Each structure stands twice: as structure tokens, then as C-alpha cells.
Amino acid sequence: MVTEAQVWNALAEIPDPEIPPISIVDLGVVRDVSVENGTVHVEFTPTFLGCPALEVMRDQMAERIRELGAEPDVEVILDDSWSTDRITPAGREKLRESGFAPPAPRQAGGPQLVQLQSKAFKCPYCGSTETRLENIFGPTPCRSVRYCESCRQPFEQFKTI
């Protein structure tokens, strides 16, 4: 009989399909795990609704659970329970090490253009805050593109959401 702890450990080994250094548990998309009569119920709270990695994550979760000898039941939760504040401290550090600036904490009222255009964001390479917004949008829905004036390095900023 599989335990909830075993499931959490197995899910923690699944890399984010688009940012592999971070696991889907670090990303905070697994909201709850419960086991009943050999069925593992997972509450999966997706990042961005249009993110093509969601199906991949869902299928990989189901596969890992099957490997544990249990029947998966992955429920996709369509509410606002995921926020970048759910990324774990370890996950944030892994993002930074891989050249992605981790998201700023979410403030009441959400992000504002004037903040993005300010110099409040740190370069993940040199730590300077002399960075400017290049593009609100980036290669995936979750990222913006910034440029560091100090080390002259463009970098990707995880959007606060």
C-alpha cells in the first residue's frame, strides 16, 4: 500500500518540463495528495492556463503514481490557488542558479507596470539591480526578459503572479 509520503517523494523527482532544474513540487503546483483504496488523488493547480507544459506534468504525475503500483487520479484545479509565492525557497534558489531571476513576492493588487520598469529586480548573474525591462513577455508565459546594465547580460525574470 502506497503512502502519501512516497507519492510526494516520487512527484518531487519530476522536473518542470520547461525549467528542468526545478521540480514540480518546488514549483508548488501539487496542492494536495491523498490515498484511498489504492487510488492516489492529486490536486494539481496549474501555473499559466495556456502553458503547454501542463499536459506533460499531468501525464508524468500519473505515470509516476502507476510506477508506485497505484491508480492515479490527477485533478486539475482551475482556480487561483497557484501563485509564484508557492515556489519553495529551494526552488527559488535553483531558479537563480540556472539564470532565471526568481519572482518578486506578490503584493496586494498584483504587479504594476511602474514596478517592472523600476530597478527593483536583481540580475541572477551578478546581483546588480541596474537592470531594465526589455519585454514583459518572454519565451514562455511565465517569464519576462530583462537586461543587466552592470554585467551586460540579458536574463529571464519569472513573472510574479
Place this chain on the structure above:
Amino acid sequence: MSEREQLLLPIADDELILGWRNSEWTGIAPFLEEDVAFSSIAQNEIGHARALYQLVAEELGTTADELAFDRKPEEYRCSQFVELRVVPDWARTIARQVLYEEADEKRIKALMESDDERVGGLAAKIDREEAYHRMHAQMWHERLQHEPRYAEALEELRPLVDQRDGHVPEFEQLWNEMTEVRRSVAGATW
């Protein structure tokens, strides 16, 4: 007609069609940053459409795919405003985006107060993502606000924002392109 169908279907149709139209900038936007921006916005909009269709589909006992791609052109409830093909006119593209975000923000905020918990929850999630579309629109509005072509485009498009009686002529071709896969490959999914 169910409450969700009445409430969410026009919004889902708007997001699907506008997402489709915005994706027409992919590869040909005036510069790379906007190529990326419009592609990303389109991707989000189509993601929102899918989630909204899903909530309606649960009530109707159908699927998001069927709602998105198996209806006849006359059954779509999007506004004529999102149907217009504005490529390659940048002034009209930005004017539409600015007017759309303004109108969309109001209805999404209203949906967040819905008694239907799932509708309220989804609206709150969509709102978080839309915040970035609004910032993009705001940035362009600030940049173009003194340009005559942009002012004309705003004036031309504003009356069409919520014009939902019938479709513009170019909708037919969009519908053909959009539904082609489902019409030629039975059971193809999103």
C-alpha cells in the same frame, strides 16, 4: 440556456478568436519583442478560452473541443470587434488591444464576485494573467497616445467593442481555418 453558458460562452469565444487573431502577428510583428509579446498573449488567451469552455462543457455534458471547434459560424457569440483582421495595421492592433483589455477587465472583475465558486476561482486566475496584458496595453497606449493614426483607430473601433449581432465578413475564413483540423480529423483534441 444554463447560467454558465450565458455568462461564459461569449467571453470564451472572444478570447479564442482574439487569441487566433493575435497569433497572426507571430513571425511578422514590427520587431522581435512584439513578435514574442503577441505570441505569448495569444497563447494565454487561448488558454483562458479553453478553461472557460471547460466549465461550460461540464454543465452541458460536452467537451471544450466541441464548444470551441464544432459549432457553426452563426453559433459563435464573440463580438465583431475581435473578429476583425487587423494585420498588418499596428495602430488598429494596439487600439483593439487597449479597448479590449479595458472592457475585459470589467467583466473579469465582475465574474470574480460570482456565486458560482468555480467561476469566481477561474476568473481570479485569469485576472492574474491578464494583469500582464493590461500592462502591455498601457505601455503602448502611453507610447502612441499622441499619434493621429492611433487616435483614429480608437475612434473607429470603440463602437464595435460589444457588437454581437452577426459577424464581420472575414469571420467566415477564420472559422474555416480554425475548425479545419476537427472537420478533417474526427476526434482530434486540443
